[in-house]
Amino acid sequence: MTFGMHLxxxxxxxxxxxxK
Structure with a gap:
């Protein structure tokens, strides 16, 4: 998973x- 996706x-x- 790329950094962008993780972010x-x-x-x-x-x-x-x-x-909530």
Whole structure:
């Protein structure tokens, strides 16, 4: 997995966690 994809994945998880 490329760094860019990892960054997007991590960001999406963070957003989901923060949306609570």
């Amino acid at each position: 997007l994945y991590s960001t999406s998880l963070w957003i989901k966690a923060s949306a």
